[in-house]
Amino acid sequence: MSVSMQARLPTSRWALGALLASAFVVALGYGIVLPVLPMMVERLAGSTDPTFNARQIGFLTAAYVAAPVGAAFLWGKWSDLIGRRPVLVVGLIGFAVTLAASALAPSLLVLYVGRILNGGFAAAVGPTGLAFIADTEGEDNRRTRAFGWMSMASIAGFLVGPTLGGLVAELKLDLGVAAVPPQTVPFILASGLAVAAALGVCSVLPGKLPGPRIEANKPGSSMFVSGEIRLLALAAVAAAGLGAFEVGLTLRNVELAMGPTALGLMFATCSVVMFAVQGLVFSPLVKPAATRLLVAPAFLVMAIGLAVMPRLAGLTEMLFAVSVVSASAGLISPLLAYWVSRISARSQGLELGVQSAAVSLGLSVGSAAAGLLFGFHRLQGATFLVAAAAMGLAAVASLKLPQPPPLEQQA
Template sequence: MGERENWHGFAKCRSAKARPPTSQWTLSALLASAFVVALGYGIVLPVLPMMVERLAGATDPAFNARQIGFLTAAYVAASVGAAFLSGKWSCLIGRRSVLVVGLIGFAITLAASALAASLLVLYVGRILNGGFAAAVGPTALAFIADTQGGDDRRTRAFGRMSMASIAGFVVGPTLGRLAVGLKLDLGVAAVPPQTVPFLLASGLAVAGALGVWSLLPGNLLPGPRVEASKPGSSMFAPGELRLLALAAVAAAGLGAFEVALTLRNAELAMGPAALGLMFATCSVVMFAVQGLVFSPLVNPAAARLLVAPALLVMAMGLAVVPILAGLTEMLFAVSVVSASAGVISPLPANWVSRISARRQGMELGIESAAVSLGR
């Protein structure tokens, strides 16, 4: 009976009218928005040390490292609450509006961060940047959940969204290093090289907003508000809390792994090139695994059978990182952990969207907040 009620609520949430399936152009705009946000995060990572050193006027490596860590944490922390709020707002004013506001806000805060005159302004810019970025992911997924008719199509579309984000993380740091070599002149003074990646990502975010505004229908609004449960019962659907915990644990495991790689690389004195190779391997393996798992070759319903083994493999990979000493062994551990994360990461959002009795934006905002909390 509970499952029937959940499905009834989900159907009402989507709206009284049947919604047209997402077109390839519309899905491309959503994929581009996920790619741009991930790229905007990754493109500035290579130049953050230069920004901190210039704005703080400090040359102490320990001080600069702490500031970079705090700046990264500020970006991620801002997305915890913002993801939930943006998902809720997208149910009130429409998906397209929230996506456009998120992308434009992301562009403006990137540009403001590029031109920051002090370290405090850079912190404010990164916090706002993370908040606007958080509006894009859950809203785009909610739009897919609203418009994709079949569960298989929705699962594969969710997987493609995750792949678009990974691609952005792969391209971002490389593009950031290349962009530092560009010289821009705004007519008043030459722009410092470290600000160019911020401005480049800002321009791409504006282009993404224009694409979303042009290709997404603006007349699709979520249906009437649906209560998740009866008075006195849990506000979450059966099994939803476990899915949220799974999303947070997977994100925490991957985040801890990234930190462990950085610390272990420094301890073994492998150098920046080795660290870059390990992170590139992580992203490429995740991209390849998701491309396979969410391809037509694999039945989406069978993906759930891979979660428990993937968690076990991730745990084993995390356990051996502290005792590995060679680059080849480290690359093997990277491949193992990133393959596991590639299987696990996109699935909680897809399952939450299936069992939800509330509006998709709100539910996927909560799931995105759980991921951010884990990170």
């Protein structure tokens, strides 16, 4: 398989700003509803059983995360066919509509449907935005930094979302007919922000760009280039480790009776560390060619951080371990996304959609496995140890990542 590319035009500041805003809003839309999900479940299910409600909250979260497994691939393929801008606009508008519908859900079943559709539309934004950057950025330093900024925008959304959700849930809206339940306010706010982001994308992004022309595969040839499957597998394993870590951290907090304030502090620390580390690695201080060498050490450091988690009981010790794990995880995902975009012989939308699906699959598997292991007596610590072992194997597998050709050879 070979690729012939049209000459790339640099991404304008306005276009990049619209993409960053879109990534931020989608991440914020996910996080902003988390503080009010318990109230939503209790109201819709009519149950005060904490075990039942906690299970439903976990399933609702899993439904959102699992939706992109199939949807991301389709969005990426469609963006190759009809252009990046229409897919981004449809994804953001669909995200807004399904958020608003979820806010007004009359039953728990409708809320489940809303969360699945919400995650499916959200899956359009990440890979399509990255594909737009890959289409337009032909200079290595600029592309690397833009990929890092997209990841940082998502982290910022995750950081701001839960805090903002808790604050706006205290507001009381009156639409003239009936007072809006407080738990619906975060949904409505995030929906409005998604509409604003869609308008921004529609205004500043160009129409369909000249995309890659992919020559047909020869009979018997593989659709993957050398090393591509390894990169996708590493992305899935990293996501599984992060999913296991997030669920395990939540349940470990319950086990130690630290309370929601301590848990919020740990997750805030996680986001801040990820943001800071990505800001450094994707700055002009680090050459893009050197980032390939950071993947294996990041996996190894993440394995060590996960392995020591079961032995820690103090908040200060856990915050340090959280910082170690989050710093490593924050590097791995955008670095792998960048290298996949560099070696792929397929169109960028399809390729990054495939990677997004792999990440979603890993995140779902890791989260489910962590919940399952914590459900068994005396196996709570196994969540972190199994994840640590997987990260150690990934470190070995990432010692020799494929070397991509220079971008000018792809142009």
